[in-house]
Every structure is written in C-alpha cells, then in structure tokens.
Amino acid sequence: MLARAHTFTIEGLHTRHVTVEVDVRAGLPAFTIVGLADAAVREARERVRAAILNSGYEFPARRIVASLAPADVPKVGAALDLALACALLAASGQCPRERLDAHVLFGELALDGEVRACRGTLAVAQATRQAGLGRLVLGPSGAREATLVDGLDVAVAERLSSAVRVLGGGDADPLLARSSDVVRRSAGPGPDLSDVRGQHHAVRALVIAAAGGHNLLLSGPPGTGKTMLAQRIGSILPPLTRAQAVEVTRIRGICGSIGGELVSERPWRAPHHSMTTAGLIGGAQRDSIGEVVLAHHGVLFLDELSEFARPVLEALRQPLEDGRVAIVRARHSTIYPARFMLLAATNPCPCGYAGVGERCRCSEAELARHRRRLSGPLLDRIDLLAQLDHDAASHASAPAQIDSARARDLVTAARERQTARLREDGVTLNAHMDASMLRRLLALDERCEGMLRSAHERGLLSARGRHRVLRVARTIADLNESERIRARDLGSAIALRGDAGLSGKRAA
Amino acid sequence: MRRSWLLAQLGGPLDCNCRADGRLIDLLALGDDELTKALAGRRLSELRGQLADFEPGELARGNGIAEICRHDRRYPRGLRALGVPPMLFAAGELRRLVRLTTAPVVAIVGTGRATDYGLEIAGDLARGLAASGVTVAGELADGIARAALIGALEGGGGAVSVLGGGVDVGAPARSRSLLAEVKRGGVAVSELPCETPPRRWAAAAAKRIVAALAAVTVVVEADDSSRELAGARIAQALGRTVAAVPGRVSSRASCGSHALLRAGARLVTGPADVLDLLCDAERPAHESRDRHAGLDARLRAVLESVGAGIDTPQKLTANGEDAGEVLHALSELELRGLLARGDGGRYVARSAVGRLVVR
Numbered sequence: 001m002l003a004r005a006h007t008f009t010i011e012g013l014h015t016r017h018v019t020v021e022v023d024v025r026a027g028l029p030a031f032t033i034v035g036l037a038d039a040a041v042r043e044a045r046e047r048v049r050a051a052i053l054n055s056g057y058e059f060p061a062r063r064i065v066a067s068l069a070p071a072d073v074p075k076v077g078a079a080l081d082l083a084l085a086c087a088l089l090a091a092s093g094q095c096p097r098e099r100l101d102a103h104v105l106f107g108e109l110a111l112d113g114e115v116r117a118c119r120g121t122l123a124v125a126q127a128t129r130q131a132g133l134g135r136l137v138l139g140p141s142g143a144r145e146a147t148l149v150d151g152l153d154v155a156v157a158e159r160l161s162s163a164v165r166v167l168g169g170g171d172a173d174p175l176l177a178r179s180s181d182v183v184r185r186s187a188g189p190g191p192d193l194s195d196v197r198g199q200h201h202a203v204r205a206l207v208i209a210a211a212g213g214h215n216l217l218l219s220g221p222p223g224t225g226k227t228m229l230a231q232r233i234g235s236i237l238p239p240l241t242r243a244q245a246v247e248v249t250r251i252r253g254i255c256g257s258i259g260g261e262l263v264s265e266r267p268w269r270a271p272h273h274s275m276t277t278a279g280l281i282g283g284a285q286r287d288s289i290g291e292v293v294l295a296h297h298g299v300l301f302l303d304e305l306s307e308f309a310r311p312v313l314e315a316l317r318q319p320l321e322d323g324r325v326a327i328v329r330a331r332h333s334t335i336y337p338a339r340f341m342l343l344a345a346t347n348p349c350p351c352g353y354a355g356v357g358e359r360c361r362c363s364e365a366e367l368a369r370h371r372r373r374l375s376g377p378l379l380d381r382i383d384l385l386a387q388l389d390h391d392a393a394s395h396a397s398a399p400a401q402i403d404s405a406r407a408r409d410l411v412t413a414a415r416e417r418q419t420a421r422l423r424e425d426g427v428t429l430n431a432h433m434d435a436s437m438l439r440r441l442l443a444l445d446e447r448c449e450g451m452l453r454s455a456h457e458r459g460l461l462s463a464r465g466r467h468r469v470l471r472v473a474r475t476i477a478d479l480n481e482s483e484r485i486r487a488r489d490l491g492s493a494i495a496l497r498g499d500a501g502l503s504g505k506r507a508a
Numbered sequence: 509m510r511r512s513w514l515l516a517q518l519g520g521p522l523d524c525n526c527r528a529d530g531r532l533i534d535l536l537a538l539g540d541d542e543l544t545k546a547l548a549g550r551r552l553s554e555l556r557g558q559l560a561d562f563e564p565g566e567l568a569r570g571n572g573i574a575e576i577c578r579h580d581r582r583y584p585r586g587l588r589a590l591g592v593p594p595m596l597f598a599a600g601e602l603r604r605l606v607r608l609t610t611a612p613v614v615a616i617v618g619t620g621r622a623t624d625y626g627l628e629i630a631g632d633l634a635r636g637l638a639a640s641g642v643t644v645a646g647e648l649a650d651g652i653a654r655a656a657l658i659g660a661l662e663g664g665g666g667a668v669s670v671l672g673g674g675v676d677v678g679a680p681a682r683s684r685s686l687l688a689e690v691k692r693g694g695v696a697v698s699e700l701p702c703e704t705p706p707r708r709w710a711a712a713a714a715k716r717i718v719a720a721l722a723a724v725t726v727v728v729e730a731d732d733s734s735r736e737l738a739g740a741r742i743a744q745a746l747g748r749t750v751a752a753v754p755g756r757v758s759s760r761a762s763c764g765s766h767a768l769l770r771a772g773a774r775l776v777t778g779p780a781d782v783l784d785l786l787c788d789a790e791r792p793a794h795e796s797r798d799r800h801a802g803l804d805a806r807l808r809a810v811l812e813s814v815g816a817g818i819d820t821p822q823k824l825t826a827n828g829e830d831a832g833e834v835l836h837a838l839s840e841l842e843l844r845g846l847l848a849r850g851d852g853g854r855y856v857a858r859s860a861v862g863r864l865v866v867r
Contacts, residue, residue, distance in 0.1 A: 200825035201835060219853070364620065364650040368682055387853025389820050401831075454843045476832070491836030494843070495821070 001025070003090035003097050006104045007083035008127055009075045010120040010254055012287050012334050015127040019069045020080060022087040027063030033084075035068030038076045047078070047109045048085045055113035055160045060092040076287060078108035079118035082137070085109060085160055086167060096168045102134035103155075103167060107142070113160040117142030120254040122246070125149040137163055143175050145253060148246055148262055190235045194403035195228070202229055203401050205386035205496050210236045210407070211414035212475030213429035215320065215342040215381060217305070217498060220388030222352045226345035229388075230301050233343060235404035237266050237299070238412045244297045247337070251296060255289050267298025267340075273307040277315045282336060283327035292319045295340035305346040306373050313378050316342070320381045323432070341431075342382065346374065383431065383468045385498040414478040430475045438470050447487045448473075455494060469493045510562045511594045512701045514540055515710075517555065521547035522709035532712055533742065573675055573702060574602040584609035586721045593699035593717060599675040600695035608643040608668055608695060612786045615645045615722035617715070617739035618652030618729045623761050624850030626652055626729035628858050629753055631659035633726065636779025638663030642786065645670065645721045647714050648679050648687060648696065652728045657690060667694030670718050672711030674704040712738065719743040724785050726776055727752040730764030737764050740773070749785055751776045756817070803846075810837040811846060811857065819854045 002023050008015045031045045052059050066084055068075050083105040089095035106124050107115040121142035126149050128136045135153040136146055143156045155172035157163035162173050196203055202218065206229055209216035218226040240248060240263065249263045271279065271291050282290030292300060302308060319325050323339035350370050353360040362370070419428050425437055433441070444452070452469075455461040461469060470485075473493035477485045515522070522532070535546065540559065548555045576583050576596045586609070587593060598605050614637055616630055634644045634656040644660035645668045646653040660667035669690045671678035675698045679687040690696050699717065700710055715738050719725050725743035727750070730736035740750050751774040755762025769775060774785055803811065810824065818824055824834045838855060841847040850856045 198826055199822060200829075200831040201821035204831040204835070365680075365682065387820070389822055389853060451839070451843055458843065458845060460842065480832075488832060488836040491839040492832045494839035495835035 001091045001093065003087045003100060005083040005087040005090070005100050006133055007080055007106055008104065008120075008124045009073070009080065010077060010123065010287060011073070012282075012332075013123070013251060013254055013289065013293070013336055014334070015120065015123050016070075016073050017127070017131060017133075018073070018075060018080065018083075020083040020087050021067045021069060022084070022091045023065045023067075024060050024062050024088070024091040029061045029063065031064045031066075033066045033068065035071045036074045037068060037080075038074060040078045041068070041075050041080055044078065044081050044084055044109075047081055047111060048088065050111040051081070051109040051113045051160050052085055052089065054111060057089060057094050057160075058092070060088075062092075064088065064091075077118060077120075079106050079120070079124075081109040082107040082115055082157075082160070082163060086163055089164060090167075095164045099167050099169065104128045104133050104136045105138075105163065106136065107139040107157070109160060115139035115157050115159060115163065117145075119256050121145045122148060122250045122253045125152055125154070126250065128152060135166075137166055137172075140173065140175075144261065145249065147175070148249065191228075191232050192235055192404045193232045193407050194400040196225065196232065197400060199225055199229065199388060200401050201496075202386040202388050204492075205384050206233060207236065207402070207407050207410060208472060208475055208479065208492075208496070209233070209341065209343070209384050211411045211479050212383075212418070212471065213341050213431040214383035214472055214475065215431070215498075216344070216384040216386065217379070217382045218343075218345045218386050218388060219348050221347065221390055224388040224390055226388060227303055230303070230343050230345055232404065233299055234266060234268050236407040236411050238408065238415060239264050240266060240297060248297050251289070251293060255294060267295050268301065269295040269298065269340075270301040270303060273302070273304050275308065275312060277309075277312050280312050281315050281319075281325050281327060283329055283334075289336070290325065290338075292316070292325060292338040292340060293336045296337050298340055300340045300342050302342070302344045305344040306350075306370055310373065317377055317381065320378075344382070348387070379498060380464060382498040383472050384496050386496060410479055413481070414475065417478045417481075418475075430471050430478070433471055433474070435467055438467055442470055442474060442485060444485060444490075445487075448485055448490045451487065451490055451494070460494070461497070465497060469497050472496065510559065510564075511540060512597075512699060513562060514544065514555075514559060516700055516704045517558075518543070518547050519704070519707045519709065521549065523707055532709060533716060536713060536716075572599065574598045574605075576602070576605075582606045584721055586613065586723070587717065596697050596699060597675050597701060598695055598697045600691045605668070605695045605697070608666055609721065611641060611643045611666065613643045613645050613668070613722045614782055614786070615718045615725040615739065615743070616652065616656035617646065617718065617725060617727055619731060619736050619761055619764075620649050620651035620653070621761070622651035622655065622729050623755075623759065624848075624854060624856040625755065625759075626761060627655040627850075628848070628856050630655040630728045631662075632858065633728065633753075633776070633779055633782065634659030634667075635663035637782060638666040640779065640783060642666060642783070643668055645718050647672070647711065647718055648683055648690070649711070650683075652730075654683070654686060656728075657686060657694075661689055661693045665693035668721060669694065669696045670714040670721070671696055671698040671700075671706070672708075672714045673706035674698060674700050674702040676702045678704065678706045678710075680706060715739045716742045719748065720746055722748065724749045724751055724782060726782060727765050727768055727773070729753070729755060729761045730768075731760050731762075732764045732767050737768070740764075740768055749774060751782065751785055753777065806833075807837055807840055810834065811841055814841075814847060814855050815857050819856070821853060 005020045007018050007020060009018050033042055049059050086095060086105055090097040090100055108118050110116060117139045122145045125136055125146035129149050129152045135155050137155045137157050140156050140158050143154055146154045155166045156175055157166055158173045166172050205216060210233055218229060220226055245262050245264060248267055252263060269291050280291050282288050282293055319338040320342060324335055325338045326335045349360055349362045350366050351360055351362050418430050452466060473485045473490045476489040476492050544555050578594045616634055630652045637644055638660040643666040644656055646656045648669045648671050657667050657669055667690055675696050678698055687696060719739050719742040725740060725748055727740050743750050752765040752768040753776050755765060776782055813824060821834060825831050847855045848858050
C-alpha cells in the first residue's frame with residue numbers, strides 16, 4: 001500500500017517542498033530510503049523504527065521503500081522523520097490516510113516517540129503558508145516560532161501518537177505558554193553610551209552612522225576606546241520593524257537557534273580576524289550561511305580591520321554595494337540578503353601608535369604596507385572615518401556627552417524623516433541613496449556648492465567621495481531636524497569623510 | 509670611470525664601514541690604490557689586476573644618462589671644492605643640471621621619520637625657494653627629503669636629487685614615481701654607475717654630495733643621532749652655512765635641530781630666512797604675525813588652537829564644545845587650504861599658497 005506525506009527541507013536560506021512516499025508490500029523485511037538523502041536522513045530509519053515501536057504501533061515486517069521527491073534535490077537534516085513515520089503508519093493502515101495531503105509534517109523523532117523541533121521552523125512555516133499546503137504539524141518547542149506567520153494553522157504534536165491523532169481529525173496538543181525557563185534571547189539593553197567620556201566627535205560619528213546606516217571606520221591607537229564605542233551601537237539603533245524581525249528570526253532559525261522568540265534587537269556580528277572568505281560570505285557547503293547574511297539588518301563589526309586577509313575584505317564589496325550576496329558554486333548558486341551596516345576598527349599603523357608623539361616605530365615601508373592593505377575599494381565604501389587619539393587628561397573629567405536613550409531617540413527621529421522622504425524610492429536609509437536620488441532629493445544652496453567645489457579643487461574629494469559626503473550631510477541634517485542641508489552639516493560631513501590619508505606620512 | 513667602477517665593486521666592505529662616524533668620508537677621500545688596499549681584503553690582487561686593465565667601455569651605460577668628469581667645465585662648482593666624486597652620472601638634461609647648479613643651491617635635509625609638521629615645513633620651504641629661483645638639493649629618501657623634493661618640483665622644478673645607487677635603479681620601489689618626477693622636472697645625480705643597486709654606504713655618501721652641492725644646508729627635523737645629523741656635520745666641515753628649523757621642544761624629532769641651533773646654526777622659519785642667508789643679509793626684525801586677518805573669530809580660534817598643539821577633533825572638543833561646530837570649522841579651514849589632515853586624525857597648519865596637487 002502507498003501513502004504520501006508532505007514536508008520541507010532546508011537549502012541554504014530557502015526551503016524546498018518534499019513529498020515523502022512510502023510503499024509497503026510483501027517481500028523480505030527491509031527499509032530503504034531513496035532520493036538523495038544525507039546521513040541524517042538515512043539514519044532516520046533507526047529513529048523511525050524505534051519511535052513507532054515505542055509509541056505502541058507495529059513496525060511492518062515487510063519490504064518498505066520510502067522515496068523523497070523531487071529525487072534530485074539533496075535532503076538534509078532530521079526534520080523528515082515525522083513525515084516518514086506518519087506516511088509509513090498510513091501505508092500500513094495504522095493511521096488515517098485521507099488528511100495526509102492537507103498537512104505538512106516537520107520534526108525530528110526521539111526514540112521514545114517524542115517530536116522535537118528542528119532548525120528552520122519559521123522558514124518552513126512561511127513556505128507552508130505560501131504554498132497553501134494547509135496545516136503545519138510540529139513539535140511543541142518550535143510552535144511559537146511558527147505562529148509568527150499570520151494566517152497559518154499550526155498544530156502541536158508532542159509525540160508521534162499525537163500527530164496520528166491530529167491526522168485522524170483529533171485535537172492538537174496545547175501550545176506551550178511561554179514559560180519562565182525559556183531562555184530569552186534579548187540580553188537586556190547592553191552597555192550604555194554614557195560610559196564613554198570625551199571622544200565627542202567619535203560619539204557624534206557613531207550617532208550619525210546609526211541614524212543613516214552609514215559604514216563607519218574607527219581608527220586610533222590601542223586603548224582609545226574604539227571597541228568600547230563600537231559595542232555601544234546596538235544600544236542606539238532603533239529596534240527592528242516587525243517585517244525585519246521576522247526576516248532576522250528566520251535566518252537565525254535556519255542557522256541553528258531553535259524555538260526562539262521573535263528577535264527584537266538588531267543582529268551584532270563580530271567575527272575574529274582569522275575568518276575566511278567562505279565564513280564571511282557563506283557557500284563553503286551548500287547550506288552554509290556567512291557572517292554578512294547573519295548580520296542582515298544589523299551590524300557587522302570588524303575589529304582590527306587591517307589584520308583580516310585581503311581576499312576577505314575584498315569579498316565585502318558586493319554586499320556593501322548591493323545589500324545581498326550572490327553565491328555561485330559549481331553545483332549551486334543562490335542569492336542571500338545581506339543589508340548590514342559595517343563598523344570597523346583599526347590601528348593607524350602596524351605598531352598602533354602613528355601620530356602619538358614619537359612612539360610609532362614603524363618604518364616607512366611598513367606604513368605603506370599597512371596603508372595598501374586598507375586602501376582602495378573597501379575604504380571607498382566607508383562613509384565615515386572617526387580618528388581617535390589618546391588624551392588621558394581630559395577623559396576622566398569630561399562629562400558624558402549623551403546617553404543611549406537620548407541618542408536612540410535622535411536616531412529614531414532621523415530615521416523617520418528619512419523614511420518619509422525616501423519612501424517612494426524603495427529605500428529607507430540615506431546610506432542607500434544612489435546618485436540619481438542624491439541629485440533629485442538634495443537641493444544644495446550656493447554656499448554648499450561652493451564648499452564642494454573647493455573641496456574638489458583641492459583634491460580632497462573624488463566624485464564618489466562627493467556622493468558619500470552628501471549622503472552623510474543629509475543624515476546630519478536629518479539629525480538636526482533640518483529640511484535642507486546647511487553649510488555646517490556639510491562641513492561636519494567633510495571633516496568626517498573616510499577617504500583621507502588613513503595613516504602614516506602623506507606623500508605631499 | 510675607474511673610480512666609479514671600483515666603488516661599485518667595493519659596495520660590501522663599504523657597507524660595513526658606513527656605521528662609524530666620519531669613517532666613510534675619510535675612506536672615500538682616499539685614492540684608488542689606498543682604498544683598494546684598505547677594503548679589498550682577500551680580493552686585493554684580483555681587484556688590482558682588474559683595476560689596471562680597466563676599460564671605460566665595460567661600464568654599463570643608460571639611455572639619456574650623462575656622465576660628467578670633474579675636469580669638465582660643467583661639473584658642479586660646489587663639488588669641485590670637495591673634489592671627491594671624480595665622476596657624476598646625471599639623469600635629466602645636462603643643460604638643466606648646469607643651470608640648476610649655477611643657480612644658488614640650498615640643501616634641505618632631515619629625518620626619514622618626520623612628523624606632519626616637519627613635512628609641511630620642508631614642503632613649504634622648498635616650494636618657496638624653488639619659486640624664487642633657488643635650486644633645492646636633497647637625497648632621494650623618505651620623510652623630509654621627499655617632502656622637500658616634491659615641494660621644489662611644485663614650486664617650479666628646481667630640484668636636484670642625489671641617489672645612493674645608479675640613477676636608473678638606485679631608488680627603492682616606493683620612491684620610483686618620485687624619481688620619475690625628478691627626472692622630468694629636475695635632475696637626479698649619482699656618483700655610481702648605472703645598474704648599481706642602492707647600498708647603505710652610498711645613501712650615507714650621498715649626504716656629502718648634497719651638502720657639497722649647496723651653499724646653505726637647512727636641517728628641518730632631525731633627532732640627535734649621528735646618522736640624522738651627518739648632513740649638517742659634513743656641511744660644517746666644508747665650511748658651508750648650516751641652518752635649522754626649530755620644532756617643539758618636547759618633540760624628539762626636532763632635538764637634533766635644536767642642538768644645531770644651540771651650537772650656532774642659523775635659525776630658519778621660512779623661505780625668506782633662507783634667501784637672506786644666501787645673500788648674507790640681516791632681515792628686518794619685525795614681520796606681520798597675523799596672516800589670517802580675513803578669518804572670522806570662530807575659525808581663527810580653531811586655527812590658533814591647532815597651531816598651539818590642540819590639533820585633533822578630540823582635543824578640540826574636550827571641553828564640551830559642540831562636535832558639529834568644531835568639525836565644520838575644521839572642514840572650512842581645510843577647504844581654504846589653511847589646514848591639512850595628517851597622521852592619526854591630527855590637523856596641521858599650512859601656509860595658504862596655491863599649490864599643485866601631486867597624485
């Protein structure tokens with residue numbers, strides 16, 4: 001007898017619909033799974049057998065063939081267990097077959113018949129809703145994530161027997177209320193901006209970056225607070241919108257966090273500088289997700305930027321430009337979203353002390369190497385540069401400039417202004433304005449034009465640099481609640497521009 | 509010719525001797541035979557034989573590279589007094605070399621690890637001098653020398669650069685583009701034949717040619733090590749005028765200049781001072797201090813703070829000034845050419861003369 005059940009497999013960030021067909025007929029007892037199953041799926045045979053027996057059903061001592069269609073799509077993970085078991089039970093007449101077609105079964109089976117949640121629950125829930133496949137049956141710990149999808153019928157099955165009951169038209173198990181021992185993902189407000197003393201211009205740059213989504217490079221000797229500043233950006237970024245939160249939760253769910261709540265704070269990724277290109281972009285294996293994707297809608301922080309391998313930094317260019325990565329390998333190609341804000345910190349020279357009195361002991365050649373490493377296309381995409389320096393005397397006594405709550409209000413207000421202005425163009429942040437939008441939306445007065453002209457004549461700004469400065473100036477004007485860019489907004493933007501000689505001696 | 513060939517052959521032993529103060533100069537002052545005897549070691553007989561059979565044709569010759577013997581009328585007068593390099597190889601036009609070395613020559617020397625202040629001053633000095641028709645001589649080295657050569661090229665091209673190797677290959681890779689500029693606008697000279705790679709002793713020996721070429725040697729920034737003061741010492745030994753630019757007293761990069769000033773070197777604060785030294789004239793004591801009369805009070809306050817060492821946005825905002833205002837003022841000053849960005853976010857005051865943008 002034949003039975004057919006529906007489930008999904010995860011492929012990178014995407015899902016693929018899989019039909020599980022089980023055929024049970026006379027012959028030597030055997031259990032074969034065909035259809036490009038990976039090791040975890042092939043091991044399902046043992047789990048399914050034990051779960052069926054331990055749930056009080058009979059495991060048919062006949063020839064069983066399970067086919068996973070489409071046959072040419074690789075299937076990964078243990079989430080196919082539940083569909084396999086239910087189809088097997090249906091094929092052997094122990095479970096009603098009529099409703100199998102109107103359900104999607106997604107979960108791993110424990111040997112005692114308990115249904116466990118799997119990674120990618122939210123993605124599967126969205127796919128179920130989109131494909132109109134009906135009800136989604138899954139384990140209790142993933143259910144909360146699945147209910148984030150509006151209009152989806154979710155049935156909780158704690159055990160295999162409950163799933164069979166649901167398929168027979170019975171009641172689902174109750175949805176677990178959020179219990180206190182469920183680990184909440186949000187770890188509190190994080191460190192506050194008021195901890196930072198002095199460094200006024202760097203704090204200002206951080207607020208500007210947060211408000212306009214600009215990429216920011218912090219440069220300075222060791223111990224000047226680059227990392228301290230960077231870690232506080234999370235506390236001044238506005239929370240995710242619901243649509244963004246669902247996107248982020250989906251990505252996190254696929255990358256291994258199971259049964260999470262809706263993520264509310266922005267992602268913060270700070271990979272170590274030994275990271276490889278595949279680690280950054282993804283695509284080492286078919287379903288590996290890179291750091292840039294995990295930082296979607298959030299912040300990617302690269303500490304010690306000059307220590308990263310050159311190819312890794314070069315690989316950042318596409319995501320920074322397009323807000324997505326297109327991964328092409330011999331056997332698969334895919335596009336992932338990667339709209340993040342780049343925050344980087346670096347020493348001004350290999351020893352770290354360029355510009356600090358006489359302390360720098362780097363040779364001219366070393367400085368040139370350091371510069372070469374950072375210069376070029378990557379720096380070209382960094383809108384803001386804040387250079388920090390040691391100034392111990394003023395630090396301790398300086399008042400805190402602003403606390404996170406106030407900065408966050410400023411940022412939120414500025415972002416609202418941007419969104420209102422940019423709505424028709426399909427972007428939300430100033431950093432994402434292209435050249436034509438800059439021309440159309442930014443009316444500059446005579447004084448500002450004059451400043452840009454003289455900056456150009458003095459060789460301080462390239463054409464691309466001009467665009468970056470204008471985007472930043474627009475954000476500063478938004479922070480100052482001004483409709484037009486005024487000279488002082490533009491002046492600040494020029495002073496914080498990213499393309500000046502980053503370190504070492506200038507050529508002239 | 510023979511001498512140049514010999515020096516190129518003895519590069520290794522000379523390198524070993526270039527550390528000791530003054531030793532190298534003494535060695536180079538020796539005749540061919542004594543020099544061979546002093547340095548050749550085990551290769552003595554071999555070298556002597558080769559020296560005896562030497563044919564000038566064996567020396568590599570580069571395209572567009574002129575050779576001037578010390579008996580030539582066109583040989584720079586300053587070097588004739590010294591008499592040491594018997595042969596000079598020059599890239600660039602020979603006529604230009606003659607023109608440049610008959611004009612008054614000023615050497616601008618200093619440390620290779622200069623501060624932004626030093627680089628600015630060296631560039632300004634060279635630019636001003638070159639614009640007044642004075643030739644600026646310097647090594648092809650990092651730091652002050654580099655800034656001076658660039659400044660001289662910007663100011664009209666009166667630059668003579670002395671290399672520590674053949675004029676074709678004697679520059680480290682990072683200075684090649686500058687060497688090309690020098691060849692186009694000025695002259696590059698060396699006492700070593702073509703295809704001689706740069707050597708350490710030759711870089712030290714180049715200092716003596718620089719000092720000998722010039723009537724006045726200006727030390728912009730140097731610490732008190734013998735290496736960085738070598739140029740000034742040689743100029744003193746030759747009886748040329750030595751001048752120095754003062755720096756901040758707390759800066760190690762200027763302590764050599766201060767030592768020279770204490771020892772009687774002339775004080776230089778700008779191109780005009782050097783021109784006065786060339787004419788050996790006393791200058792009027794007063795000078796208009798306020799070059800920035802046209803600025804509004806806010807900009808002038810920031811400019812003065814930067815001049816007084818409060819030169820980063822961080823220090824400028826340390827007392828609670830509005831960061832936006834300060835950043836704006838800094839940009840305005842930068843756009844007017846009164847400030848430039850330097851190392852580590854530091855700003856440097858510069859004189860607001862029009863200048864070319866190199867690269």
